[in-house]
Amino acid sequence: MFDGGTLTEDDLAQVRLPEREVTAVRRVEPALLPHQMDPANARRALAALRARINGAGPAILEDGRPLAPTCLDDLQVLRTPRKPQLWPWHTSLPAPVELPVKQAWGWLFTKDGRVLVLIGQDTGSACLPGGTVEPADHGDPERTLHREAWEEARVRISDPLPLGYLHDDADGLPCARARYAARITGWDPPCRDEATRQTYTRLLATPEQAAQLFDWGDEAAAQLAAVHTAREELRLPTPIRQPISELLPPEPTDTPGTP
Template sequence: MASRGALWSGVSALFTDDRGRVLLEDVDYRRACLLPGGAIDTGEAPSLAVAREVHEELGLTRSFSRILAVDWVPPNAPGYPQGFPGEIIYVFDGGTLTEKDIARIRLPEREVTGIRCVEPALLAHHMGPGNARRALAAVLARINGNGPVVLEDGRPLAPTCLDDLEVLRTPRKPQLWPWHTGPVPAGLPVRQAWGWLFWEDGRALVLIGQDTGSACLPGGTVEPADQGDPARTLRREVWEEARVRIGDARYLGYLHDDTVSRPCARARYAARITGWEAPSRDEASGQTYARLLATPEQAAQLFDWGDRAACQLAAVHSAREELGLPAPTRQPVTELPPPRPAGSLAR
């Protein structure tokens, strides 16, 4: 049966830059920013509508085949004219724009007056509330790979653990440091040790602060009790933060942080997860972390690493293969399952 109401229909495109920031448009007819997009013309397919709108508004020629979200905007949504009947909006995945792509953007003479790349946690500072919820839901759907998600007024009908934990509600800290696979040079202190810790299916452990929604890899600061051994730091921190046990840690490389007063190395290791217990409060940070399993690529989208993430991910996958673990299949991010009896996990 046909709908009794004449709903509007529209399309949007979610583009991000190489740091995972969302591309928004400044427009001359509204104070708040918008995703690129617009109305679907009569008889027009949504995929063609979004390609047309992106070309008209940004001067980019793109094809779109993946929908991240479908949102129902209610008739009483703020910012719409009197008599607005409600709208169905399809949010398409526009992928990542490189610096060259962004430099090729050409704005029209009217309507779109500028563009900006916005940290996901700050979307609500630049967009209307419903539009911000929809854009962030599309970002999380892209990470999960489970789109299209169905939304009502920007809220998912079937929330995932990323939604429940409100991941990306706090701005990410930029970590745009050069990656090196060799040993840490003499004289460069190792300040921190972080780990890519693999579960049996090849996915890696990511910790989410339950009071911030911020992501981190397991690990932490080298302390005197670690006797100058970053691998020992990793093992200690992983237990304190996440109540996880690991096998032998393999050195992957380091990030050279020269943004601090005393430059330092932030080492990366890889190891198997060999056991875990129920989570508890980390005394150092005061947080109880949620423990999620994600592919390395999904994990990287939770951080602000820029285009330098690719080199680190290559080293991560090489270590995973050396540990005899399979390439992880793409699936929604899930929580670490309940603890198993001691000795039940393959080593």
């Protein structure tokens, strides 16, 4: 199986099918591949997608299963359909007064320029640290991010830098979903998030690798540009593409760990 690049809508419109054998071309959410393909071929396709994101070179499979599984394979990332987040991106904060900020999520950096991504152990679904602005946050999305980063991921962060927001009006109730950037200043061993009843596995990835775990559509490029602008403002290096790895619990010391 080979990586053929990314096809745009214009590319797909130019596809001409042979008169026999192939009857249609369609895009399929990765988690739904087992409904469209032979089970062994679906396993191969998902393993190939994980290998592409991981960026460690070819994956050698046996019956569609990697002989040297990565953390993405162990967590079965992409086994659950991703929630589309195809909202318009605006590189500005605060959001207009008519758009209440419903959620605050963070691009949280380690000192090598990589970011933290959380994977639900029960679902294999990815998310950035963050969540809903609650009454205890007193309408302050930055306070929300500090709280959620600790509750979900057990990480402490610096004062967040505003990146921008997504304008969500899908339910007829327009709102803003704010994005921030911050340094991770310390962390503790993970534990279950009482709000979601999930324990998350904490992964470190480049921003580009992280974005491939989500369904953000064309708006992803503008958000990534804002992420790298914030990374430079935080005086962090351009991250080197490398296999995604887990943020391990800190070694026992008298002081908090620093990534």
